[in-house]
Amino acid sequence: MLFNSIDFAIFLPIVFVLYWFVTKKNLKLQNCLIVIASYFFYGWWDWRFLSLILFSTIIDYSVGLRLSKEENQTKRKILLCTSIIVNIGFLGFFKYYNFFLDNFLTAFSFFGTEIKANSLNIILPVGISFYTFQTMSYSLDIYKRKLEPTKDFVAFAAFVSFFPQLVAGPIERAKNLLPQFYTKRVFDYGKAVDGMRQILWGLFKKIVIADNCAVYANLIFNNSEDYSGSTLVLGVLFFAFQIYGDFSGYSDIAIGTARLFGFNIMRNFAFPYFSRDIAEFWRRWHISLSSWFRDYLYIPLGGSRGGLWMKVRNTFIIFIVSGFWHGANWTFIVWGALNAIYFLPLLLTNKNRNHLEIVAQSKSLPTLKELSLMLLTFSLTVFAWIFFRADNIGHAASYISEIFSYSLFTIPHFAGMRKSLLTIILVLLFVLIEWHGREEQFAIAHLGLKWKKPLRYAMYYAIIIAIFWFGGEKQQFIYFQF
Amino acid sequence: MQLFIKKIVLFFSIPFSIGFVFYVILSFILSSLLKGYKLDSNIREIFIGDSHITAAIDDNLIKNSKNLSQNAEAFLYSYFKLKVILESNPEIERVYLGYSYHNISSYQKGLYSNFIYSRYFFILPLTERIKLVKGNIRKFPLYLTIIIKSGVKNLLTKGDYTFLTDYVEAYKNRSASKESMDKIINYYFYTNGKLKDLSTINLFYFHKIIHLCKTYDVELIIINTPLHSYFRSKIPNYYINNYNYFIDINQLKVIDLSTLPLNDECFWPDGDHLSKKGRLLISKEFNKQKAQIHSK
DSSP: OOTTSHHHHHHHHHHHHIIIIISTTOHHHHHHHHHHHHHHHHHHHHGGGHHHHHHHHHHHHHHHHHHHHOOOHHHHHHHHHHHHHHHHHHHIIIIIHHHHHHHHHHHHHHTTOOOOOOOOOOOOOTTHHHHHHHHHHHHHHHHTTSSOOOSOHHHHHHHHHOGGGTTTOOOOOHHHHGGGGTSOOOOOHHHHHHHHHHHHHHHIIIIIIIHHHHHHHHHHHHTGGGSOHHHHHHHHHHHHHHHHHHHHHHHHHHHHHHHHTTOOOOOOOSOGGGOSSHHHHHHHSSHHHHHHHIIIIITTTTTTOSOHHHHHHHHHHHHHHHHHHHOSSHHHHHHHHHHHHHHHHHHHTTOTTSOOSOTTTTOSSOOHHHHHHHHHHHHHHHHHHHHHHSSSHHHHHHHHHHHTSGGGGSOOOOTTHHHHHHHHHHHHHHHHHHHHTTTSSSTTSSTTTTSOHHHHHHHHHHHHHHHHHSOOSOOOOGGGGO | OHHHHHHHHHHHHHHHHHHHHHHHHHHHHHHHHHHTOOOOTTOOEEEESSHHHHHHOOGGGSTTEEEOOOTTOOHHHHHHHHHHHHHHOTTOOEEEEEOOGGGGBTTOOOSSSOGGGGGGGGGSOHHHHHHHHHHTGGGHHHHHHHHHHHHHHHHHSSSOOTTTOOOOOOOTTOOOOHHHHHHHHHHHHEETTEEOOBOHHHHHHHHHHHHHHHHTTOEEEEEEOOOOHHHHHTSOHHHHHHHHHHHHHTTOEEEEOTTSOOOGGGBOTTSSSBOHHHHHHHHHHHHHHHHHHHHO
16 A cells, blocks of 8 residues: 555544544554554555565564573574574565576576576565564564563564554664553644644655656656766756655655554654765665664674774675665665765764764754765765666666766756756755755654644645645655565 | 544645535536537538547648547547537538547557546536546546646636647657557557457447437548558458448448558558658548548
8 A cells, every 4th residue: 555545545544543442442452453454554565475474473573582581592593593584585585586596697607607597577575675674673682682572472563564664664673663562552632743744744755756756767767868968967866856755755654654653663864965974864864774784784793893994894795785675686786885985985084973963053054065065965875876776787887978978068858848847846945845944853843833823724735735736647655666 | 632633624624625616616617618619610520539530630731620639539538529519519510530440449448547538527427527536536636636737727728628639749750660560459459369359338439429420410421540551461350340340330431541552651650640741641632532432
């Protein structure tokens, strides 16, 4: 079920009413309702893959219980490996099987050995990369004795399948989300209203910004050989706002929906395009994934401790794995490696934690230096997006080579160029609103709260009208494919 | 909790109520505006059909005529469009209907679940409007916006209504290609190698168009639109036989342009739409055949 669909618009109020009116007095019943609603939400797409979630839930629940009782270190390792093998196994089979097979075949044929093997026509289960990582974090935390296992299977199943963040994150940690299923939820008016505002802003980002930018990004990327360098630059800029609007919009809707049910889930985006260096960008972009890799991969590998070689190795590992997490394609691996190259100079000169606070705090405008740093970081990010969006490495290479040709200095031109001006204006307006609200959890968190009621409502209605009026052709959320 | 629900209901009911009132007013104004659509007083002949007839006929070359065909127009929509035109333009004497082999195939899926049909929304009766809304119910917010946008556009344009016509010159420097023709043949007539069924809905409205012309005492002439010889040779006999059968039982007059020898440059790559060059040739040829048919 998509958040921007009529199905969800019917589903959400029904679950909300049942949750707060029918099951309100019984915590267990409320959790049961969440599990049923979440399975229904997921099964709406394809019920067959519910078995994967259920299997993953049973495995990690059982592993968690056994891990807490087991003192023998070897057996504990075996238990942890079971969880990791099951989860990574699912991911490996559904997401990476064909990639590895094709690359092995290519490698063997390169050395003159022809091997016959057929690729499988595998459907990638929506959200598999998200919920497998979430359940794995549970087992890893128990293994490290940072978390006590739950004995409440329903609460655990609700934690794994919680519908607001099931298919595209944020990837929650058991430490944060699981305890919320043990405690009685009380309806909080302020929190619910805040959640509605965040949902509204998420829908705006997705439907107005991302879906409109997608039209031009797809047009330009899919026909890149026909366009000049300047048009290609415009194409990747459209993609930059498409992916940000799409994914952060989804996260906003997820967080806002969770708040309606009395849950607090972690922030996933913190205005990443206002970052002053790549390290800051990665603290602000897809926070739940970056911090997952930091805690469960980078730090266990030694992090930034150790010698130069160790730092370089760990940085490349984390960025390449992060890139590979996004998809079984060399483009994602290059995208990850490129970000590692951006990041390394900062790490090696100990400048990776220079910008911990949001830019121009308590000020209206950035300084010239801040502006230059933001533009530089944005340009580097946009350049890397070419690999992320391209169909293959060859496509990315030809795209880049055309950008760095004399045609970069021509006026951009593509079919629908005039129409795209409206999208550009909307994006500029969006950037202004995001800038204004950059010190908040989301851009309109406090916008208009001190205004008179009619004015505030007018703003909400204006956003709703914009969603309806400027809504582009509905596109699936990009991160569903990951 | 109650306060929250009350406020949310109130918040959403205001725009919905305003939207509903707006829709009713818009619908009322447009229904009378569009249904009263007047063609130029010298127009005696009109062309109706889908993109094949749009691409084939240049009405500037045909005296006292207007090409009102439109891209992807199924007979269902042609019927309601023709009804509107004939009701308010009694001076129309002749209707040319584009009717080719693909028109009887069921390849056109989702005659109600498609955004492009919103351009006919305000000329449809309520029952058909409900079917259109139901067909797009899963995309309802976007569909509603498209309907309103189409309504506002109709309101603001003087006579250039969305349900009328939309000729756009496509594929300037390309000509018919076998690869494209094979693709389109497969798309029109086959599903997984098996012949597609005939379209019951298209045939139903085809007969309704025939009946409508009789009711208004207007002559109906079928135009079998031009086809590339390769394309024509690939049409399954099942379709050719059925096509002829429906012509014969209804005793329709036909101008057959599908067998004319035209070179590759006269077509789009798909081999069943004409290029600008082909359009010019065929419009002239049409005038000749028209003269012959009327002299009989």
